[in-house]
Amino acid sequence: MGTDGQREERHSTVTVVSDGTGSHTGRARPTLEDVAAHAQVSRATVSRVINGSPKVSEDVRASVEESIRALGYVPNRAARTLVTQRTDSVALVVAEPDTRVFTDPFFGGIVRGVSQELSETGLQLVLSMVQTEEDHHRFERYVQAGHVDGVLLISLHAADPLPTALSRVGIPAVIGGQPLGGGDGLPYVDIDNRSGARAAVSHLLGTGRERIATIAGPQDMCAGVDRMAGYRATLGRSRFRRSLVEVADFTEDGGHACMRALLDRHPDLDAVFAASDLMAAGALRALRLAGRRVPDDVAVVGFDDLELARYTDPPLTTVRQPTVVMGREMARLLLGLQGLRQETARSVLLPTELVIRESA
Amino acid sequence: MGTDGQREERHSTVTVVSDGTGSHTGRARPTLEDVAAHAQVSRATVSRVINGSPKVSEDVRASVEESIRALGYVPNRAARTLVTQRTDSVALVVAEPDTRVFTDPFFGGIVRGVSQELSETGLQLVLSMVQTEEDHHRFERYVQAGHVDGVLLISLHAADPLPTALSRVGIPAVIGGQPLGGGDGLPYVDIDNRSGARAAVSHLLGTGRERIATIAGPQDMCAGVDRMAGYRATLGRSRFRRSLVEVADFTEDGGHACMRALLDRHPDLDAVFAASDLMAAGALRALRLAGRRVPDDVAVVGFDDLELARYTDPPLTTVRQPTVVMGREMARLLLGLQGLRQETARSVLLPTELVIRESA
DNA sequence: ATGAAAGCGCTAACAA
DNA sequence: TTGTTAGCGCTTTCAT
Numbered sequence: 001m002g003t004d005g006q007r008e009e010r011h012s013t014v015t016v017v018s019d020g021t022g023s024h025t026g027r028a029r030p031t032l033e034d035v036a037a038h039a040q041v042s043r044a045t046v047s048r049v050i051n052g053s054p055k056v057s058e059d060v061r062a063s064v065e066e067s068i069r070a071l072g073y074v075p076n077r078a079a080r081t082l083v084t085q086r087t088d089s090v091a092l093v094v095a096e097p098d099t100r101v102f103t104d105p106f107f108g109g110i111v112r113g114v115s116q117e118l119s120e121t122g123l124q125l126v127l128s129m130v131q132t133e134e135d136h137h138r139f140e141r142y143v144q145a146g147h148v149d150g151v152l153l154i155s156l157h158a159a160d161p162l163p164t165a166l167s168r169v170g171i172p173a174v175i176g177g178q179p180l181g182g183g184d185g186l187p188y189v190d191i192d193n194r195s196g197a198r199a200a201v202s203h204l205l206g207t208g209r210e211r212i213a214t215i216a217g218p219q220d221m222c223a224g225v226d227r228m229a230g231y232r233a234t235l236g237r238s239r240f241r242r243s244l245v246e247v248a249d250f251t252e253d254g255g256h257a258c259m260r261a262l263l264d265r266h267p268d269l270d271a272v273f274a275a276s277d278l279m280a281a282g283a284l285r286a287l288r289l290a291g292r293r294v295p296d297d298v299a300v301v302g303f304d305d306l307e308l309a310r311y312t313d314p315p316l317t318t319v320r321q322p323t324v325v326m327g328r329e330m331a332r333l334l335l336g337l338q339g340l341r342q343e344t345a346r347s348v349l350l351p352t353e354l355v356i357r358e359s360a
Numbered sequence: 361m362g363t364d365g366q367r368e369e370r371h372s373t374v375t376v377v378s379d380g381t382g383s384h385t386g387r388a389r390p391t392l393e394d395v396a397a398h399a400q401v402s403r404a405t406v407s408r409v410i411n412g413s414p415k416v417s418e419d420v421r422a423s424v425e426e427s428i429r430a431l432g433y434v435p436n437r438a439a440r441t442l443v444t445q446r447t448d449s450v451a452l453v454v455a456e457p458d459t460r461v462f463t464d465p466f467f468g469g470i471v472r473g474v475s476q477e478l479s480e481t482g483l484q485l486v487l488s489m490v491q492t493e494e495d496h497h498r499f500e501r502y503v504q505a506g507h508v509d510g511v512l513l514i515s516l517h518a519a520d521p522l523p524t525a526l527s528r529v530g531i532p533a534v535i536g537g538q539p540l541g542g543g544d545g546l547p548y549v550d551i552d553n554r555s556g557a558r559a560a561v562s563h564l565l566g567t568g569r570e571r572i573a574t575i576a577g578p579q580d581m582c583a584g585v586d587r588m589a590g591y592r593a594t595l596g597r598s599r600f601r602r603s604l605v606e607v608a609d610f611t612e613d614g615g616h617a618c619m620r621a622l623l624d625r626h627p628d629l630d631a632v633f634a635a636s637d638l639m640a641a642g643a644l645r646a647l648r649l650a651g652r653r654v655p656d657d658v659a660v661v662g663f664d665d666l667e668l669a670r671y672t673d674p675p676l677t678t679v680r681q682p683t684v685v686m687g688r689e690m691a692r693l694l695l696g697l698q699g700l701r702q703e704t705a706r707s708v709l710l711p712t713e714l715v716i717r718e719s720a
Numbered sequence: 721a722t723g724a725a726a727g728c729g730c731t732a733a734c735a736a
Numbered sequence: 737t738t739g740t741t742a743g744c745g746c747t748t749t750c751a752t
Contacts, residue, residue: 029506031729042739047731055737074505078441079729082744087438092487108467115489119498124507127452127487129475138479145434146389147484252671281671288673308668311612311641313648391745402723407747415721439745442728 030071039067050075089124090334091148093139095162096131096155110154110176113327121335123149130162140165150334152176156183158220172337174330178222187337189329189348193223196319196352197230200273200301203317203354205234209271209299213244215258215283217275224250227275227303244269248279255282263290270298271360277302277309277318284312284359299360315357322350390431399427410435449484450510450694453499455520456491470514470536473687481695483509490522500525510694512536516543518580532697534690538582547697549689549708553583556679556712557590560633560661563677563714565594569631569659573604575618575643577635584610587635587663604629608639615642623650630658631720637662637669637678644672644719659720674718682710 032050036043041060048056049064056064067073081087092114094107111127118125126148130139143151143166151166154176163184166173175188204212214231217224224247232240243265248254255274259282262269274280280302284294292298294314302309305320329348392410396403401420408416409424416424427433441447452474454467471487478485486508490499503511503526511526514536523544526533535548564572574591577584584607592600603625608614615634619642622629634640640662644654652658654674662669665680689708 029504032731033729043730044732044740045738048738051731057737060737072504074501076442076729077505077507078438078447079744080731081438082436082442082729082746083731085744089486111487112489115487119489119495125487126449127471127475127485129472129479135479141434144389144432145437147437278671285673306667308671311638311668311672313645313673392747393745403746404723404725404748405721408722411747417721420721436745439728440747442730442745443747445728 029076030073031076032073035064035067035071035073038071039064085146087124087147087149088122089126089148090118090150090152090331091126091128091139091143092152092154093162094127094129094155095153095157095160096129107154109321109323110327110330113324113329114152114331115327116324117328117331117335136162136165140169143171144169150174150338152330152334153186156180172334174334174337176326176330180221187333187347189326189333189350190222191321191326191352192349193226193352194230194233196303196321196354197227197273197275198234199352199354200303200319201231201234203356204271204273204299204301204360207299207360210239211244211266211269212239212271212273213246213262213266213269215255215262215272215274215279216245216247217250217279219247224275231273248282250276250278252278252282252285255279256286257282259283259286260290263287263292271300272298273301273303275303277304277306277316280316280318280359281308281312284316288313295358295360301360305355309355309357312359314359317357317360318355320353320355322352326350389436390433391436392433395424395427395431395433398431399424445506447484447507447509448482449486449508450478450512450691451486451488451499451503451508452512452514453522454487454489454515455513455517455522456489456515467514469681469683470687470690473684473689474512474691475687476684477688477691477695496522496525500529503531504529510534510698512690512694513546516540532694534694534697536686536690540581547693547707549686549693549710550582551681551686551712552709553586553712554590554593556663556681556714557587557633557635558594559712559714560663560677560679561591561594563716564631564633564659564661564720567659567720570599571604571626571629572599572631572633573606573622573626573629575615575622575632575634575639576605576607577610577639579607584635591633608642610636610638612638612642612645615639616646617642619643619646620650623647623652631660632658633661633663635663637664637666637676640676640678640719641668641672644676648673655718655720661720665715669715669717672719677717677720678715680713680715682712686710 032043032046036046039046041064045056045060046064049061077088115125128139130136150172152174153162156162156175156177156179158180163175163186167184167186173186175183175186178190179188201212212235214228216228219225246258246261248258255278259272262272272283274283280300283300287294287298294300302316302318305318309316309318329350333348392403392406396406399406401424405416405420406424409421437448475485488499490496511531511533513522513533516522516535516537516539518540523535523546527544527546533546535543535546538550539546539548561572572595574588576588579585606618606621608618615638622632632643634643640660643660647654647658654660662676662678665678669676669678689710693708
């Protein structure tokens with residue numbers, strides 16, 4: 001039993017109605033009903049036009065669209081969500097326990113990529129940082145409450161319970177970066193660490209290096225393991241030696257220490273592949289202190305292509321990660337899941353690019 | 361004309377109803393009504409409990425809260441928004457035309473700070489990157505449609521029309537970083553560039569430097585102007601000379617070129633204050649090429665404390681910006697605006713910190 | 721202090 | 737093809 005009588009009057013006089021609590025402007029925004037009246041059709045028809053239903057005649061559609069434009073109508077998201085049960089928004093969760101997000105080479109690029117892809121579909125991006133356990137609970141409730149249609153997960157650490165929680169809720173989700181603990185079957189997007197490492201080591205071999213060491217990443221992380229595997233496979237049986245390998249934690253200090261150790265064991269090494277730019281920076285420092293020239297005496301290749309790679313001395317040859325593409329791909333994968341219910345798309349591995357500067 | 365009769369049946373049997381389009385789990389989430397029935401009170405009472413109304417007796421409140429817990433009830437945001445006209449979410453807009461956000465030292469920290477502050481209040485953070493003009497329009501419509509209660513603006517560039525558009529709409533907004541074109545009266549949070557520069561130059565003076573040059577930032581940006589002003593004021597009449605100043609665009613290349621020019625004009629300079637770390641890195645490079653030792657011959661101080669400042673050779677003494685605090689402060693300011701309607705809080709200037717490493 | 725009832729703006733059967 | 741109608745889940749007068 002409509003409130004139509006009342007309404008008819010309203011939009012003909014353009015009265016500034018009540019203006020309740022939260023509205024910023026004095027002008028009341030037009031509703032579906034206003035558009036309908038203006039176009040002389042029913043609410044349903046306007047709704048059909050807005051949602052692109054094919055069951056609308058061309059002329060009616062045109063006139064409705066005209067009215068929409070004339071009134072500056074924009075659908076009310078809340079009302080729509082209430083009835084459709086869709087929120088038209090997805091969450092991007094950064095599950096970084098430390099304050100290390102700054103360091104995370106992924107963050108900025110991924111956000112941009114996701115953002116690009118979503119804006120084309122009109123989906124809203126909700127950002128959520130979960131650090132504490134409290135945060136985790138809050139977020140789980142949040143998802144359970146149906147506040148978003150899908151979840152994008154990045155900076156996930158080892159035993160994070162989030163993937164499990166999400167797949168229990170049954171909400172579409174995609175992981176960015178290495179899903180260390182299996183990720184509970186959720187699809188993920190990552191870069192091809194193995195081939196990245198291969199490209200780096202091939203480059204070293206190609207420029208005539210013979211004794212190529214590596215500073216590997218943590219072996220309990222996918223990135224660490226895969227980059228190491230790529231190194232090993234590319235070197236091949238004949239050239240590989242256990243003693244050419246040192247493992248650190250992706251940090252500058254770690255890289256520094258490893259380089260010293262390697263230098264001690266193999267004073268004659270002529271190249272080193274570091275599994276992260278930070279470690280490469282540490283290696284550079286160690287080499288400098290040891291009086292080796294880079295790349296003349298020892299060539300160095302890093303991984304990540306952080307900004308700092310351009311400013312080390314000498315600038316670092318490194319493996320670039322396509323972070324923006326990664327973000328886009330994550331979003332695309334998620335959108336696929338939304339449409340076709342579960343297990344649609346499989347995980348994606350993105351190619352890397354070797355950026356050659358002066359260190360190798 | 362309630363649908364109550366029908367409902368009563370539903371929650372007593374916990375039927376898995378329809379499960380429409382978008383719900384992920386088979387289980388229908390409990391509504392206010394379910395809680396009301398469980399607690400043997402009316403919807404209105406439950407609503408009062410949830411919204412912390414004082415007009416509820418203690419025992420009723422307790423039993424309602426018990427029911428809420430028992431049923432795992434979480435309010436439906438859309439329904440609430442529909443009636444209250446509040447969305448309980450704020451937008452964080454990154455208005456970066458280029459792909460430079462990566463470089464932006466603000467981004468990560470600000471996001472984290474904002475996020476921390478908001479999560480305590482249950483507000484949702486919606487992230488929006490606007491680059492193209494199309495994006496700008498989209499966002500303006502978005503805001504006009506009342507999809508968020510407030511807006512946080514960062515990475516704003518010179519003549520960005522966003523501040524004007526926002527204040528026209530009348531939505532609470534806060535700008536992060538330098539509001540170049542005045543920002544249309546919107547409150548902003550920035551760091552105290554002037555005192556930051558003063559700290560840097562004082563340090564240089566304090567360590568006995570006499571001929572201190574500066575590589576200033578763009579003079580059409582607040583940060584550029586203010587850092588320059590701080591430099592000048594600290595040096596004082598007697599020591600300041602126009603020829604000790606070079607202006608660049610905050611980039612590494614710019615810094616490099618300026619350093620060379622300065623060296624040409626003042627071969628005897630013994631210190632340089634660069635208004636950004638990137639420019640400082642460029643200066644370092646130029647000095648190295650010119651055969652000057654840092655800090656022995658020439659001391660260098662930067663500004664920003666980017667990650668790369670730790671990895672230059674030598675590590676850069678620089679002025680750190682409290683980005684996380686900045687984010688928190690922006691959010692806090694916005695929350696103030698929300699409550700007390702307009703012009704409540706005034707802009708905030710945050711203190712910086714001089715981080716002393718090896719370059720000065 | 722509590723309940724009844726009227727909508728918020730929209731979509732989706734169901735009719736016509 | 738178009739209109740009518742019944743809600744989606746919540747807050748909020750207005751009674752009681």
